[in-house]
């Protein structure tokens with residue numbers, strides 16, 4: 001199976017989700033044979049490109065034309081489908097990030113390929129080609145078969161491990177034959193989320209709800225997050241009333257995350273909130289109401305007032321960090 005992987009970068013550094021995608025592809029190639037080709041789009045330094053070899057990329061195609069200086073789904077999907085045709089790819093792997101969501105369906109349409117988004121399993125190939133994805137806001141799984149000869153999978157970030165598998169990939173500079181005037185859309189402005197750690201990539205997330213009472217109390221959430229090296233998130237009403245930016249809103253209508261640890265503080269645990277966080281590996285809920293629905297979804301719960309509990313947790317986390 002010849003596999004193309006979109007190796008997405010931000011400011012010239014590959015995202016963690018890109019290494020997950022390369023590792024995922026390398027495991028499929030190990031099981032079924034074939035080459036893994038990582039596609040880098042935009043300017044990335046040679047030593048950064050070589051990092052893709054650490055996780056099993058056999059080859060790297062590097063698209064560096066000026067048209068790729070800014071992300072557009074249109075141009076990036078053209079580069080990826082160009083790469084797929086160049087390598088005779090059977091399978092295209094894209095991480096289901098914001099950019100991946102814009103690119104994957106376009107690539108599938110250009111290649112006449114069947115596509116599954118939000119994949120959470122390795123392909124099952126004993127009888128056709130099937131993968132699992134979550135449905136009904138994470139309450140159930142669907143197993144989806146792809147029947148086309150070329151297949152596109154967008155895999156859920158944080159669902160697959162990064163696996164070291166050192167290779168010495170060849171690097172080829174590519175020309176997709178695209179100029180800026182060929183692209184109908186243009187990125188006018190990129191507004192970055194203010195958090196230090198991108199929420200979708202974070203392994204630890206500290207999240208606050210209306211129980212935090214107001215933005216003036218968010219220093220408690222931020223201090224705990226900083227101490228743990230976590231990203232910050234919030235419930236929908238918190239971003240609706242502008243206590244926090246919308247980029248932090250998780251849930252059915254916000255971002256879906258899958259960290260190793262999700263700490264929910266003063267959040268009731270409404271089904272719409274849980275839809276975005278219930279796949280977290282470990283959930284800790286802190287709520288003063290013992291009947292709060294979050295306790296049913298949580299692995300650990302603390303019944304208590306956030307304003308009494310949080311300073312103690314912060315103190316313990318700081319002591320733990322300085323001792324380790």
Ligand SMILES: Cc1cc2nc3c(=O)[nH]c(=O)nc-3n(C[C@H](O)[C@H](O)[C@H](O)COP(=O)(O)OP(=O)(O)OC[C@H]3O[C@@H](n4cnc5c(N)ncnc54)[C@H](O)[C@@H]3O)c2cc1C
Nearest residue numbers: 209210211235236251252253266267268272273288289306
């Ligand atoms: C179509 C639709 C889509 C939606 N999408 C989303 C979504 O994507 N994400 C989302 O989050 N919501 C979403 N909602 C809203 C959702 O239904 C809930 O209203 C929302 O999640 C509640 O937010 P909250 O838990 O912060 O606030 P509340 O429901 O007000 O809960 C506050 C919690 O804090 C606790 N608390 C209060 N004081 C303290 C204290 N001092 N210490 C500890 N605990 C305390 C309370 O016991 C309570 O459990 C959606 C709703 C609809 C209808």
